[in-house]
Amino acid sequence: MKRLCIVGAGHVGRALGRLWHTAGVFDIAGVLARSPASARRGVDFIGAGLATGDMAGLPLADVYMLAVTDDQIVPACAALAASRPLHGAVVFHCSGALASGTLEAARQGGALLASAHPIRSFADPAAVVAAFDGTFCGIEGDAAALAVLAPALEAIGARPVTIDPAAKTVYHAAAVFASNYLVTVLDAALRAYQAAGIPEDVARELARPLAQESLSNVFRMGAAQALSGPIARGDYATVQRQQAAVAAWDGDTGMLYGALVPPTAALAARKAAGTSD
Secondary structure, three states: OOEEEEEOOOHHHHHHHHHHHHHOOOEEEEEEOOOHHHHHHHHHHHOOOEEEOOHHHOOOOOEEEEOOOHHHHHHHHHHHHHHOOOOOOEEEEOOOOOOHHHHHHHHHOOOEEEEEEEOOOOOOHHHHHHOOOOOEEEEEEOHHHHHHHHHHHHOOOOEEEEOOHHHHHHHHHHHHHHHHHHHHHHHHHHHHHHHOOOOHHHHHHHHHHHHHHHHHHHHHHOHHHHOOOHHHHOOHHHHHHHHHHHHHHOHHHHHHHHHHHHHHHHHHHHHHHOOOO
């Protein structure tokens, strides 16, 4: 069993550490956090490992997981590389926005690099551990590192998906489109209903079937085939009237409406041409 050390005792490090420990995938050798107390809490949650608040106190291992915030990945990697020999070790981080190339200090020490980004919220580590099975993980990096990480992720129920490291930021933006910006667009819909005199609770009920059916159609048929409405019909006179009315009601929402017209027109063209997504 390979020895794993975890740098960062936050939600991601604790959840993955506990999953791997419980499944017998890795021998958790140590957990490093900014303070010994935080490291001890991490060890208590995981159920294994030596707690330390100092890089020098972190045991040697075969695999090192940097479960720290994005702005701490480079300095944490540099500190790790300065503290020990890394030749042949696997060093990976869990960022969705940064590629494994940010771990260059470890590569200079002979390490194999990778990133593994579980695509889910880690707000409640205990809940993540209980329902991790089926979680997609975006992975990229050196082939030899992925040969270790991919089976380790599969052993705890994850579904690894290989991504292009050059497009890592675009990959991360995909989640923003699918989650954050979707909420923003729905908020615009709800506020527009309310501007028409419809109470908020009724507005939610009006928008719910439209939103749910649209989402269902996208995942069942693809985005192009799921598109409906005035742009899909080529009714740009209606689009112009709507944009003007929305802009008069709320300038920012009018800008949002206008910004969505060109990509929606392109989607409509794909639908008309029968182009697959």
